[in-house]
Amino acid sequence: MMPIQDSTIQIPVDTRLAMIATLKQSLEVGDHILHICQVDKFLGDESKKGLYAWNGFSKVATAIEG
Amino acid sequence: MYFTVFRYILVDPWLAPKDSFGCFASLPESMPFKACDSQKSFISMPICDLPKSVDEILSNVDYYIVTHIHPDHIDMNLDGTVGNPLDKKIPVLVQNEDDAQIFKNSGFANVQVLSENGLYINDIKITKVPALHGTNIPCGSAMGFVMQGNNIMKELNIMEATVFTSPNPLTLICSQNNDGTTNLAPICFVSYLSFNPPMIGFATGKQSHTGKRVRETGKAIVTIPSENLAQTVMACGSSTGENTNKVE
Numbered sequence: 001m002m003p004i005q006d007s008t009i010q011i012p013v014d015t016r017l018a019m020i021a022t023l024k025q026s027l028e029v030g031d032h033i034l035h036i037c038q039v040d041k042f043l044g045d046e047s048k049k050g051l052y053a054w055n056g057f058s059k060v061a062t063a064i065e066g
Numbered sequence: 067m068y069f070t071v072f073r074y075i076l077v078d079p080w081l082a083p084k085d086s087f088g089c090f091a092s093l094p095e096s097m098p099f100k101a102c103d104s105q106k107s108f109i110s111m112p113i114c115d116l117p118k119s120v121d122e123i124l125s126n127v128d129y130y131i132v133t134h135i136h137p138d139h140i141d142m143n144l145d146g147t148v149g150n151p152l153d154k155k156i157p158v159l160v161q162n163e164d165d166a167q168i169f170k171n172s173g174f175a176n177v178q179v180l181s182e183n184g185l186y187i188n189d190i191k192i193t194k195v196p197a198l199h200g201t202n203i204p205c206g207s208a209m210g211f212v213m214q215g216n217n218i219m220k221e222l223n224i225m226e227a228t229v230f231t232s233p234n235p236l237t238l239i240c241s242q243n244n245d246g247t248t249n250l251a252p253i254c255f256v257s258y259l260s261f262n263p264p265m266i267g268f269a270t271g272k273q274s275h276t277g278k279r280v281r282e283t284g285k286a287i288v289t290i291p292s293e294n295l296a297q298t299v300m301a302c303g304s305s306t307g308e309n310t311n312k313v314e
């Protein structure tokens with residue numbers, strides 16, 4: 001884990017993108033609650049390959065380009 | 067361009083309850099059917115229950131296809147009529163005129179003989195192909211069929227739809243626990259919402275610890291995990307941070 005400036009929340013070291021966010025509104029949507037946030041800062045590391053959810057949400061892996 | 071939303075074609079709709087038909091050896095003389103393998107003559111049929119109720123199976127059916135009239139492919143009565151539980155207004159496709167006559171005598175209003183030239187149901191072509199019924203000992207004529215179409219769309223539920231949209235965006239949302247430690251949860255219900263100001267949205271189940279903590283603290287870091295975190299992501303998705311510290 002690594003600290004993020006101006007935040008008390010830490011993030012994993014192996015992160016491609018971090019969106020440091022402040023909640024603006026929450027809204028009940030069916031069986032979920034939607035959290036609407038403003039992003040205060042985006043931090044990215046393009047050398048890291050991001051993960052996606054495959055086969056619905058049952059498996060996580062990187063995306064194949066092309 | 068238009069799409070066909072196809073619901074169901076029911077093939078060989080034999081709907082008798084488990085064991086209700088008896089075995090081949092016990093059939094009356096009016097039903098001269100034999101099992102090719104003598105051992106199989108004594109197996110009580112059907113050998114298993116239907117996966118759903120008959121009403122559920124028959125709801126939304128557009129067509130029946132009956133490859134041949136044998137008592138283990140279509141419900142048969144001692145008087146020679148067939149297809150008792152079926153809705154007789156639904157069209158039936160059969161292999162030849164003999165079988166068509168049996169369906170007509172059984173009260174089916176719309177019986178069509180499928181041919182090698184095929185027929186179209188909207189933009190789906192169904193073509194009869196030869197079928198070999200019985201391997202060593204021939205068991206009578208039967209048909210196979212091939213379905214071809216371009217714009218065939220099937221009805222899905224939302225879970226099935228998520229498979230079609232895969233790969234789906236995946237985030238690992240970091241929030242702050244009561245004791246100041248960080249909690250991690252994989253969340254896929256996420257989207258950009260606005261450029262200016264930059265806004266994003268994510269949805270969590272009503273019981274989600276992540277959701278509760280974000281609403282209590284007003285803060286979250288929405289991260290895109292990199293490939294080394296694949297196992298961690300799945301592990302964080304199978305426990306809640308309510309009482310456990312997932313980071314440890």
Ligand SMILES: Cc1cc2nc3c(=O)[nH]c(=O)nc-3n(C[C@H](O)[C@H](O)[C@H](O)COP(=O)(O)O)c2cc1C
Nearest residue numbers: 057251252253254255270271275276303305306307
């Ligand atoms: C790939 C994946 C995607 C998920 N997406 C969501 C989601 O969008 N919303 C949600 O509430 N839970 C989602 N979950 C389930 C939560 O991650 C899971 O319930 C987790 O235990 C919640 O942790 P928490 O109680 O500490 O917040 C997902 C799980 C996986 C594995």
